[in-house]
Amino acid sequence: MTRVTRALDSDLMYSFRRTPGAMIAAALSCALILGAVLAPVIAPHDPFDPSGLSILDNFLPPAWDAAGDPRFLLGTEDQGRDLLSAMLYGLRVSLAVGFASVIFALILGVTLGLIAGYAGGWADNLIMRAADIQMTFPAILIALLLAGIFRGTAAHGASGAGPLALLVFSIGLSFWVQYARTVRGSVLIEANREYVLAARLIGISAPAILIRHILPNVMGPVLVIATINLALAIIIEATLSFLGVGVPPGSPSLGTLIRVGNDYLFSGEWWITLFPGAVLGVLALSVNLFGDWLRDALNPRLG
């Protein structure tokens, strides 16, 4: 088994070394993820410490501008927070929501896919018809409508983990279908293999067969979809936050920062929007490129 994984790894590594685009994308993604994880350590200021904020420092341009302040490398935003620090913390929120949504969608989709594929019958019919219906609408529209409904119906101005959880729920629910379809297809093939028949013959229960025997054999394509979905989840989160139905302003994500900065674009404070926008663009692009490469390298059939 270890030999097999090692061989797979080396194939993958070979393809990786031969693809400069994938290497650059991976390096950029890793750098951004590292920056987000280490935000409390490397951020020059703590943007959420009110005692460290001075409203007199607001709207300072980047340090290289004549009016800039060397304390704030990329300038400050409307409340006098250091933009670089706010962006690092924002990146944290964006990535956290992105990862959480993908994991939620993955668990939901894989579970439903396993059930649909293995149980068949009316359960399969119900799940797959629901998937068909959802496939009619684009993911971002479903997330937007769900987040909008939650936002419109929940208490206004609620803070804490509630809005974030609802956001993860909205985004995750918008793309479980892909996982369910892929897993169901694989399960239909695997369920008739000899090892599954043998497991059934010695009396192992259906859930145990699904989780311990079938699941490991259908996870490959699922992980590829998850990587590609991560970029999409980050984009959806940023879009919802920009529209004001995403992350609450108390813990700004990149999208929230762009939303705030957008109000000041015309009064000349371009940096508040454009720097978070650039980070978001680089993040989405690099995760996308890395996912594309992974898909081609691991499973050309998925195309």
Add this chain to the structure above:
Amino acid sequence: MISFLLSRAVQAIATMLMVTLIAFVLFRYVGDPVNQMVGIETSLADRAKLREDLGLNDPMPVQYARFLVRAARFDFGTSYQQKESVAVLIGARLPATLELSLISVVFAIAAGVPLGVLAGLHPRSLAARAFMALSLLGVSLPTFLIGILLIFVFSVHLGWLPSFGRGQTVQIGGWSTGLLTASGWRSIILPAITLGLFQMTLIMRLVRAEIMEVLRTDYIKFARARGLPDRIVHFGHALRNTLIPVITVTGLQIGSIIAFSIITETVFQWPGMGLLFLQAVQNADVPVMAAYLMLIAALFVTINLAVDLLYMAVDPRIRIGRAAA
């Protein structure tokens, strides 16, 4: 063939029933409709009477059926926020969204097809590679970011084009159009590019792939062997055969364009249905939200059904395959 038709129709109806049910639950159980309609000094007896008159005490299936009948007549109730009929509000915003979507589709086709042909005929040329790289950027970047960048460059920096609103509009019957004034046209350029960019890259990549595919076929070789000039081979023979998938994809994208206009309309403060929906969300204006939800769902279901029917008309394999199954 009939079973295929039936299954599609059943699916469309199921989708609409599900969406209307969600809209109904929203409409009926989120916030109290009576509280939204009366003032604080209304007596409890008056409230109870109003509740009875509105039929809010009837069994739920009866209420849902009534809701469906009303929705089918475009009676979506009264906006909590603006105290006006939701149908009138949406009707007033409809032209803005439809005009924006139309110009976006025109832009996507007018720019996407020639660029795709160029990239397909000369895949190794510098221009083709540059456009492919740019299209990757267009696919990866979120729509709202592209809108902000366009505003920054063309409105803030260069000052060429307006960044918000529709400009001057002309009223023709019940339809307010911005396409008859110069300021209306100037206003629509940036939002239409923002909204249509994704579809443009999609069309461009599709045309490029199709052209490269078609150029390898025998009938192109024969056309060349007959000594036809390149121009006729490329545009008369190759391009014409790529257009069927392009038309299909574009048709399928119309729903997306209208849905995605929520984002573009917010960036550019374009007074369309998307902006209305987003404002309704921010004000918890449930009747507007419910109506928009049903409208968008109806749009998508209709488009998908139409595409399925068209496929069936065009492609005999679907008819035969389904009939045999």
